[in-house]
Amino acid sequence: MKLNRREALALMGGTLAATTLGTPAFSKNRKITVGALRFTSHSASFIALERGYFQEMGLDVELKFFQAATPMAVAIASGDVDFGVTAISGGLISLADKGAIKVIGGVLSEEQGIDGQKILVSDAAFKAGVTSPDKLDGKTFGMTTAGSSFHYMGSQIAAKEGVGLKFKPLQKVGAIIGALKTGQIDAWSIVPHIAKPLAGSGAVHIIGDVSHYLPNYQVTTAFTSAKNAAEEPEMTRNFIAAYSKGIADYNAAMVDGTLGDAGRAEMVDLIHQYVYAGKPREKAAKSIINGSMRLNPGVAMNVGSIEKQLNWFKSEKLVNGTIGLDQLIDTNYVKTL
């Protein structure tokens, strides 16, 4: 078939019209990048991607994996990543202070009655009599960096028990685990899917729950660049909607167990592609199920907990003392708790 120029132009116009008219306003198939860590608390990202919830909302999502919270925040500030989910760190608050980032929702929460983050001590410390958090006085506590969530948890536990802790920055979770196993540091706190296998090996002991000290602690939050939050409300809303569906699936299958064993097994298979992918299914399944903590339905944000964390960072002089809560969060997108 031969086309003359007019026909070719008409065809091109027609194709364009068909693609724009045939789809609703929101599904422009926008390419976006979502930052994630290989933790079970990020499962909602994996579910929304694997089950096509992002696609339904017209978002063509690519996951980018990070080792720690702050690099992800920096990547969002630089525009390399559009949405991220991690703990509130000093780095994140500093970037919000500079007008680069907004927290738009809450994800992982401590909830009384559900197994949450654990307080761990090394075998040596345990044998020396540190069998409960009130005996931690003068002990060393591991953290990745100053201003990380570990730093926050440790100092909150210390404040509540009236004990003094020495914080040791070790940069990476792997390094902390090594130091704890060999007794170089005395204590640490971490999500259950890491804490339980460690305690099972006998090298460390669980001596308490974080939720006892920080009830309703908003552990991780969803955040995006200030530009996306202000100028791309539609894309941000679509992301939240898709993410909420992922969260609902996760809570139903893993936390509330309403889908039964089959639903749980199916979910474990899905998560296993991203978390503990190097381990065989049976071994990984145990850790993945162990690590089930509630994710906030509808990405709801616990503003009270975030404010508490912000105030702690300010009082420790880890961030600029003048930053206000409204500079850190944008409550236009989700329900607040």
Added chain:
Amino acid sequence: MPENSISEKSKSGHSIRASGSCLASKQQPVPFRGGGFVPVSRPWMGFVVFFVLIVFLEAGTRIGFISALTIPKPSDVLNTFVELYSSGLLWTHLVPSLMRFVIGAAIGTLLGVSLGIAIGLFAYVRAGLVPLIAALFPVPKIALLPLFVIWFGIDEASKYALIAFGTFTPMVVATYGAVDNVDRGLIRMGQSFNLSWFSIVRKIVLPGAMAGILSGLRIALAIAIILLVAAEMLGAEYGIGAYILQAGSLYDLERLFTGVAILSILGVLVNSAIGLVEKHVLRWRG
């Protein structure tokens, strides 16, 4: 025309001969073509470059064409430094770092120089250890940090070990290279004057190798400063490296740049200290 040009040529030839004959009367000034290609001291130029750069950054961040995310205001960095100094935290951070630097580098360079001299003097030591040193040199010392923590503990010893190891290998290589480059003629002269082996080493080999050893020391100490940050990655509460890492993880650019500036100043000081030592030790070169 050709005729004319020939006559011109002969004329000029004649004139040359003529000028040769009456050299004293018709002397042509020859401009001096030497000079240049020599490092001349212009100490203020370095300050001008720094000054222009800092003024540019200050203006850029104040006017706003450089965003606060990319570079902090130089004046804020200065303020942070003044705050650090007046709060006394500067010494809290600087003293442990200097301790680690001095002890680590002292262990590393002393061992390195001794082993380097041994390699330079004894064929069996050379044959046995040069391949080992070559194997150790490219190992990224930072990668070994977790291992050092297990070997030496999380406190000071692992930090000394890291810095010592990092300065050791460049020092060995620089030293045996310097010993190899000692003027053979001088050594033969010593031998023909019937100096003892020990005397030759002490009076000819060591002074002759000193220039090379000291330039190796410059590199080794710069590496030690670099490794200071790496050493303080694990378990250091105080120290310039810990301060920089903390600023990085808090995305606090003012503190980050303050820490980096302190390391730079440390580098300049160490370099000029070695310059002084060079002047003293290498007096014999005249």
